[in-house]
Each structure stands twice: as structure tokens, then as C-alpha cells.
Amino acid sequence: MKFTDGFWQLRPGVEPIYAREVHDVWPDGDHRLQVFATNGVISKRGDILNRPLLTITLWSPLPDVIGVRIEHHSGGTRPLGFDLVGAQLDQGVVVIDETGGTLTSGRLTARVRAGAPFELAFEADGRVLTTAGEKSIAHLRVRPDAQLDGVPVGNARGGTGRALASGYVHQQLALGVGELVYGLGERFGPLVKNGQTVDIWNADGGTSSEQAYKNVPFHFTNRGYGVLVNDAGHVSYEVGSEAVERLQFSVPGESLEYFVMYGGTPSGVLERYTELVGRPAQVPAWSYGLWLSTSFTTDYDEATVTRFVDEMAARELPVSVFHFDCFWMREFNWCDFEWDPRTFPDPDGMLSRLHEKDLRVCVWINPYIGQRSPLFAEASTAGYLVKRPDGSVWQWDLWQAGMGLVDFTNPDATRWFQEKLRTLLRQGVDCFKTDFGERIPLEVEYFDGSSPDRMHNLYTQLYNEAVFAVLEEERGAGDAVVFARSATTGGQRLPVHWGGDSTSTFESMAETLRGGLSLACSGFGFWSHDIGGFEGTPDPGVFKRWVAFGLLGTHSRFHGSGSYRVPWAFDEEAVEVTRTFTQLKLSLMPYLYQLGLDASATGLPVMRPMVLEFPDDRGVEYLDRQYMLGSSLLVAPVFTESGEVEFYLPAGRWTNWWTGEVVDSHGAWRSEVHGFTSLPLYVREGAVLPIGARVDRPDYDYLDGLTVRLYPGATDDAGVTVTAPDGRSARFTVVDGVVRGEGEAVWRAEPA
Structure with a gap:
């Protein structure tokens, strides 16, 4: 969100209270530092009258992590933040002298200079990481008629556009020359976020838009530090886009809280970040196998499912999980958690027969209850659905007619929802695809009084936590897995997530990869996507190239919208490609499974942007068409039917997986042409x-x-x-x- 009109002026209707002078620095116990900043220089006693004051508190929840809270008026309700599951007490050392004050935690120091102009600096290992200088911290009053870019934003069609708030708090941090910014969730544009305006606001926008299903207010830079904004609501970023020398984040209200964390390298930052907000749970080995789906709107019954499964087996195409999408339930009844008796008259027997074929079963769910579902009246009567301010149940007709929204802030509603899932698990279902969770309205009231603005993004976390918890209870820790679309900070604790609705083109395949790499930069260890694309039907070339890409990741699923994704529906070569890459992935399971365990222990993703593995190589900084699978394998998907592909080999000795050829690279681009049964796959030196x-x-x-x-x-x-x-x-x-x-x-x- 932009507040200025060029370098010198403010936009009409914006009145800032800048932190211009550090008037006082106080210790708050042994481990906290309080800074009192005025909006002008205090030269005489009378200058303190009729003047606002900004209170800035610094503390540390972990070594190498420093928290900053900026408050204008502190008497209101504190904004809803995230669960800091790794936070510890009594971290940080405070020192105050005539020059100002410092808070040191591990290798990281925050230094506040007394007097004017205002300056807050973050330092580590003898160097300044970033600073907050003149006009970098402010509370901004905004008139209702102010003109600000991007307002209203959000999914206006879905009723989630946000009104302009009366006040905001922003923080700007300096960006050094050559400093690049990564993260902010699963975003499908360029991997490097410099120059972008990014709104942290979950929306169902597909992969071909600026909207995102998984918004995470966390970023890191190539200078070895990262920042988490601890606000579950709307956080607006200007990444060198408004003030081009600075990264700015702003939130509505009277206060802003964020954490600066030092790691030395991007991977070190991710370790610190995931230690604070949580690391991925371990996922079962069976989940790494191929997932085959009915697709969305296709016609299917048990005979169709059995035919697909048997044909895959006959063609030596191993399948681990069969997924039933929405129409396992009756139309207009989503979700009632009941098998449609017209299509699946014997669900218990069918599930048993699929298990006899050594398959796990996944079924689609969402947190919405259609009005025609018998569960709607049950939930409404019990008070389990989100309500409007007048006490009526919130409803709309988008997605399902008259649908309501389960209120997961109500413990009884959560248990009620979980019992429906528990019945399915005991029937023989093994896991759930937790779809949606982004179309969350604002004109509502929650059972626990949570702010609707903050709950919009956080809703998905409560939803997926409820599902993941019942899976762990019924299946045991280590054997629980969801296939989730929406997420925010903390969502990485509940794997796996998939990329959402892509189209069936090479361009969409590339944007899907960008989304996965961006999500990996945001602390998520596991990720998947719809092989072949979701919307439309891919031509055979797109499908085969996507198969190769999709099977060189953690989780692999064939899924589409209006057409099946069984490989023989495209051509016989697609069957060979599927066999080649499925067998390759299964042979790599000792490597991949260990990477998954490591992700749970360290927070490092299995699928890694090149910058995580080669932080000192300037040649990898912008790369978003290739990735490292763990630390040893370089993968460059082919985005052309002809097989022409260009990729970058960092310095070192690399071995071609397919031919055994050893390539000595000094850090250079390489061009190759590949058939459908191969792609650039190189093993790193010393592996x-x-x-x-x-x-x-x-x-x-x-x-x-x-x-x-x-x-x-x-x-x-x-x-x-x-x-x-x-x-x-x-x-x-x-x-x-x-x-x-x-x-x-x-x-x-x-x-x-």
C-alpha cells in the first residue's frame, strides 16, 4: 500500500506521525528495551505538549531473533498474530548508555541511536544488515476519501474486498545495492520480489494471477537475514516499489510487530524462522508415491476407478494413493461427508477392495456446508457456523448454494467437524484433500470474538489444524498427511500443500514452479501440484513434460478439472514417460525420505531454489526455471515440446544422471535437447x-x-x-x- 506521492509529498488524505527523534531509551527488565520516539525534535519542555509519541519495544524470543513492536495508542486490542511455537523466555542482553541502547541476541544486535534523526540498525558478524532511518517508522492517519493504490483489494467477486482503514502503521527497512528479496508465500510471479507490491491476503485466484492461496508475511534477503511480520491480517508490502531504496510493510491499526532473524545464509534464516513458527510434521513414506485422481467434473463410479487402477497396474505404473474429488458426495450437498449412494452404493466394500490393491484412499473436503446438506441445519442450530453481526448465519451462493462456514474458533464446532472426518477414517479413508479456505468473509462475527480481518488469512490454519489433528489421532503421528490448498504462516507444520488451479500450458507449468520455489522460500518443506495442469486438457507434449517435472518433487498427483489424467488418454509414449519417472522417483526414495525427515528437523525444504544451495553464486539469484532436489540433485524441467532447454550449472563437477558424463562447470549456462523420457538431471560434485x-x-x-x-x-x-x-x-x-x-x-x- 502506497502512502506517498513521489519522494517529497504524501498522497491526499494521508497524515503521518513519523518517528523522528529518540527521546528516551529505557530497560524493561533484563531482556527488553523500550524506545520512545517523538514526531519532532524536543528542544524545550513545552515541546512535549499536544504531541504524539511512538513506543518501540525490542525483545528476543530466540537467539539470533529480535522482535520489534511499534505502538501509537496501545490501549486497544492487540492484533492477532501467529503461534510462535518455538519462542523461549529470557533471551537477549540489554545495554543502555549515553549514545542510546542495544539489544543483543546470539549474533544479532539491534542498535538504537539517541536523539535525531531516528535510526534503528540491525547488525551481525561485524556488519550492518539493514537500517530503519528517517521517516522509516510511522503511524499514518488516513481519511476515508484518500486515494491509495490497490484499495479495495482482495477477491471482490467473493465479497472479500477490504475497506480503507482509518490508520496504519508502517516500517521501512533499507535495501542495499544488489539486495534481493524472496518469500512472501506461494506467489506465481518472479521469484525475486524486488519492485513488486504484494498484499498478504488469501484469495482463490488461480496460478495465473497476482492473488495467492498461501500468503506468508515472511521474507528473507541475500544479505543473510529475514523478517516475519507477526500479524495474521492484511499486510501490504512495497518491495522497493514505493520507496525504491527500502522494503516497506504496513498493517491497519495502531500497532505493528515484526521479527528480524539472522542466519548468515538463506538456509540459516529458514532454520531460525521455522524454529520460531514451527517445522513440518513428518509425512509417511507411502505419500511420496503417485497419487491418481478421478479429476473434478468427470463422470466416475467404482467401475471407473477400478478400471483406472487395474490399467495402471497392467502397464507397470505404480500408484500409491487414489483420490476421490468433490463428486464422491452428492451435488449441492458439499460437504455432508456422505458417499453419493447413486454412484457409490457400497463405499465400505469399495474402500476394502481398494485397500486389497495396496492403495491408500484420499477424499476431497472443504470447510463449507451447503444449505441442502442435512448438516447445515444441524450445525446452524448448534451455533457451529460463522454468523453475521445480527446473529443470523452468514451464507452466500458462490461455490455451494446457501453455504455456511464452519466456525473453527468454536471448540465444539471443531470437534463436531472432526467427528464427521473420524467416521470416514474408520470407514477406510486414509487422508483428506483440504480444499478452499480462502473465501473467508469480513462482515461476520466469530465465536471467540476474533477480528474478521485477522481471521481471513488465519482461518485456513484453524481448518487444516482441525483436519491434521484428527488424522494424527486416528492414524498416528508420522502417518498423517493432508493435501491442502490454502495456508499462511504456520501452515508448513501441516503438510502437504499443492499449487492450486493452473492451466494446461507450458506457461502455467512454469508459473507453477515459480509458486513452489516461492513457497519453499517461505518455510514450507513439502509441495505438490496438478500434473498436466488443472483447467483444460493438456496436449500430449505438455502432459509428458509435466510428468517428468511432477515426479521429481516430494509429492506427485495426476489431477485435472474436466478430463481424466490417466497417461494412456494422451498417447502410449505418455505411459512410458510415467513409468520412467515413477520408477526413478521410487528408486530415489532412500534419498527423498531422508530429505523429508531432515525438513522436519531443520526446516529446510526438500525442493530448493538454487539460492538456498548456492548463496554465494550471483548467477543463481534470479533462477526460477530449475531447482535443487535436496542438496545433491539439480533438476531443470523442460518447458518446450521440442525438448530444448537452457539451464545454469554452478561451478563444480556435475555428473549427468542419464549418461554418467562428468561436466566441469565454472558457473555457466548450458543448452541441451531432451526427449520426453529425460530432462536435465545432474548430480552435484561430492554427492x-x-x-x-x-x-x-x-x-x-x-x-x-x-x-x-x-x-x-x-x-x-x-x-x-x-x-x-x-x-x-x-x-x-x-x-x-x-x-x-x-x-x-x-x-x-x-x-x-
Whole structure:
């Protein structure tokens, strides 16, 4: 949100209260620092009268993390923030002298200079990371007739446009020359956010728009630090777009809270961030296999499902999960959590028969209850649906006729919703696709009195937490998995998330990848997408290229809108491509599963933007058409039917996965042409890569028949840990150029 009109002027109707002078610095106990900033220089006693004051509090919830709270009037309700599940007490050391004050936490120091002009600096390892200088902190009063870009914003068609607030608080942080910004959720535009205006406001806008399903008010830069704005509501970013030397974030109201965290490298920042807000839960090994779907509006019944499953097996295309999309329930009844008896007259028997085929079953749900569903009256009578201020149930006709919204701030409503899911789990369903959660209205009241503006983004977290909790209760920790579309900060604790509604084109395939890389920069360890695109039907070339891309990630799903995504529907080569890349992924399960465990332990994503692995290589900073799968594999999807692809190889010795050719790169672009059964896949110098013995399923004993490949450049003490789904593990280390194993495993070593 922009408040200025060029460098010198403000927009009409905007009146700022800037922090211009640090008048006082006080200790607040041993671990907190309070700064009192005035909007002008106090030169005599009379200057304190009829003047506003901004209170700035600094504290630390973790080593290397410093919190900043800016308050104008502090007597109101504090904005709803996120669960800081890793926060600790008594962090930080305060020092105050005649020059001002400092708060130091681990390697990070916040330094406030006394007097004018105002300056707050963040320093680490002997260098300044960023500063907040003149006019960088402000409370801004805004008249109702003020003209501000982007207001109203949000999904206006869905009734979620936001009215202009009467006041905002903003913070600007300096951007150094060459400083680049990443993150802010799953965004489908350029990976580097410099020059963009970004609104943190969940919306169902598809992948081809500026809107996003997963908005996260967290970013990091290539200077080794990151920032989380601890506000669950609308946060507006101007990333070098209004004041081009600064990154600005603003929130409506009287206060703003954010955390600066130092990691030294982008991956170090993500470790700090996910330590504070939570890391991904472990996901089961079976979930890494191929998910096959009915698609959305296609016609299907048990015979259709059985035909698809049997044909996949006959063609040696391993499937791990079968997904039933919306029409497993009767039309207009979404959600009533009842199988449509006209299409599925024997759901118990069908689920049993699918399990006999060694499949897991996923079904689609959402948090909306259509008026025709018998559950609508039940929930309405019990007070389980979100209400309007007049006490009536909030309803509209978008998506489902007369639908209401489950109020997850009501514990009884949450338990009621969970019991419906529990019945399905005990019937034989294994997991849920938690769709929607973005179309959340503002003209409502919540059971616990939460602000509708703050609940708009946070609703999805409560929704997915409710589903994930019942899965853990019924299936056990480590065997719970959702397939979620919407999220915000904290959503990474509830994997897996998929990219939403893309179109069936190469362009949409590329924007989907950008979204996944941006989400990885926002603390999410696992991610998926609709292979082949959702809207429309891909031509065979698009489908086959998307298959290769989709099976070189954590979670892989064939799903579309109005047409099936079984590979033989495109051509016979699509069957071969599916077999090649499914078997490749299953052979890599000892590697991928360990990466997933590491993501749960460290917060580092499995699928990584190049900048996470090569933070010192200027050549990777803008790359958004390739990625690292863990630390050892470089993947460059092909976005052309002809197979022409350009990608960047960082400096080092790289081994072509397919041919074994070793390429010595000094950091350069490379052009190749690939058929549909290959794509640029390179193994990093020094890799110790575990390869599994089976290609028919993802959840096998990785320690039985394991092959450990040693790639050029592997030094002594290089190694890899392999953990089987049952928890047994073995460590393999290079000693004198030879791989040695520790632990119970049947394995062999071989050169790449």
C-alpha cells in the first residue's frame, strides 16, 4: 500500500506521525528495551505538549531473533498474530548508555541511536544488515476519501474486498545495492520480489494471477537475514516499489510487530524462522508415491476407478494413493461427508477392495456446508457456523448454494467437524484433500470474538489444524498427511500443500514452479501440484513434460478439472514417460525420505531454489526455471515440446544422471535437447547418493539391497544417512575414498 506521492509529498488524505527523534531509551527488565520516539525534535519542555509519541519495544524470543513492536495508542486490542511455537523466555542482553541502547541476541544486535534523526540498525558478524532511518517508522492517519493504490483489494467477486482503514502503521527497512528479496508465500510471479507490491491476503485466484492461496508475511534477503511480520491480517508490502531504496510493510491499526532473524545464509534464516513458527510434521513414506485422481467434473463410479487402477497396474505404473474429488458426495450437498449412494452404493466394500490393491484412499473436503446438506441445519442450530453481526448465519451462493462456514474458533464446532472426518477414517479413508479456505468473509462475527480481518488469512490454519489433528489421532503421528490448498504462516507444520488451479500450458507449468520455489522460500518443506495442469486438457507434449517435472518433487498427483489424467488418454509414449519417472522417483526414495525427515528437523525444504544451495553464486539469484532436489540433485524441467532447454550449472563437477558424463562447470549456462523420457538431471560434485532396490512402491525397506553411489569430488567424511520407514537407519561415510557403512543394512557401494 502506497502512502506517498513521489519522494517529497504524501498522497491526499494521508497524515503521518513519523518517528523522528529518540527521546528516551529505557530497560524493561533484563531482556527488553523500550524506545520512545517523538514526531519532532524536543528542544524545550513545552515541546512535549499536544504531541504524539511512538513506543518501540525490542525483545528476543530466540537467539539470533529480535522482535520489534511499534505502538501509537496501545490501549486497544492487540492484533492477532501467529503461534510462535518455538519462542523461549529470557533471551537477549540489554545495554543502555549515553549514545542510546542495544539489544543483543546470539549474533544479532539491534542498535538504537539517541536523539535525531531516528535510526534503528540491525547488525551481525561485524556488519550492518539493514537500517530503519528517517521517516522509516510511522503511524499514518488516513481519511476515508484518500486515494491509495490497490484499495479495495482482495477477491471482490467473493465479497472479500477490504475497506480503507482509518490508520496504519508502517516500517521501512533499507535495501542495499544488489539486495534481493524472496518469500512472501506461494506467489506465481518472479521469484525475486524486488519492485513488486504484494498484499498478504488469501484469495482463490488461480496460478495465473497476482492473488495467492498461501500468503506468508515472511521474507528473507541475500544479505543473510529475514523478517516475519507477526500479524495474521492484511499486510501490504512495497518491495522497493514505493520507496525504491527500502522494503516497506504496513498493517491497519495502531500497532505493528515484526521479527528480524539472522542466519548468515538463506538456509540459516529458514532454520531460525521455522524454529520460531514451527517445522513440518513428518509425512509417511507411502505419500511420496503417485497419487491418481478421478479429476473434478468427470463422470466416475467404482467401475471407473477400478478400471483406472487395474490399467495402471497392467502397464507397470505404480500408484500409491487414489483420490476421490468433490463428486464422491452428492451435488449441492458439499460437504455432508456422505458417499453419493447413486454412484457409490457400497463405499465400505469399495474402500476394502481398494485397500486389497495396496492403495491408500484420499477424499476431497472443504470447510463449507451447503444449505441442502442435512448438516447445515444441524450445525446452524448448534451455533457451529460463522454468523453475521445480527446473529443470523452468514451464507452466500458462490461455490455451494446457501453455504455456511464452519466456525473453527468454536471448540465444539471443531470437534463436531472432526467427528464427521473420524467416521470416514474408520470407514477406510486414509487422508483428506483440504480444499478452499480462502473465501473467508469480513462482515461476520466469530465465536471467540476474533477480528474478521485477522481471521481471513488465519482461518485456513484453524481448518487444516482441525483436519491434521484428527488424522494424527486416528492414524498416528508420522502417518498423517493432508493435501491442502490454502495456508499462511504456520501452515508448513501441516503438510502437504499443492499449487492450486493452473492451466494446461507450458506457461502455467512454469508459473507453477515459480509458486513452489516461492513457497519453499517461505518455510514450507513439502509441495505438490496438478500434473498436466488443472483447467483444460493438456496436449500430449505438455502432459509428458509435466510428468517428468511432477515426479521429481516430494509429492506427485495426476489431477485435472474436466478430463481424466490417466497417461494412456494422451498417447502410449505418455505411459512410458510415467513409468520412467515413477520408477526413478521410487528408486530415489532412500534419498527423498531422508530429505523429508531432515525438513522436519531443520526446516529446510526438500525442493530448493538454487539460492538456498548456492548463496554465494550471483548467477543463481534470479533462477526460477530449475531447482535443487535436496542438496545433491539439480533438476531443470523442460518447458518446450521440442525438448530444448537452457539451464545454469554452478561451478563444480556435475555428473549427468542419464549418461554418467562428468561436466566441469565454472558457473555457466548450458543448452541441451531432451526427449520426453529425460530432462536435465545432474548430480552435484561430492554427492554420496543412496539408491533403493525397488521401483514398485515408495514404502519399502530402504536398507535392504541399497546401493550407495559415490560421485566425483567426494571427500573424506562426506556421507549420507538412510532411514527406513520403520525407523531403522544406517550411516554411510567416505573414508580414504571408500564408502563405509554403520548400522544394519544390506548394501553395496559403487562409483557413479
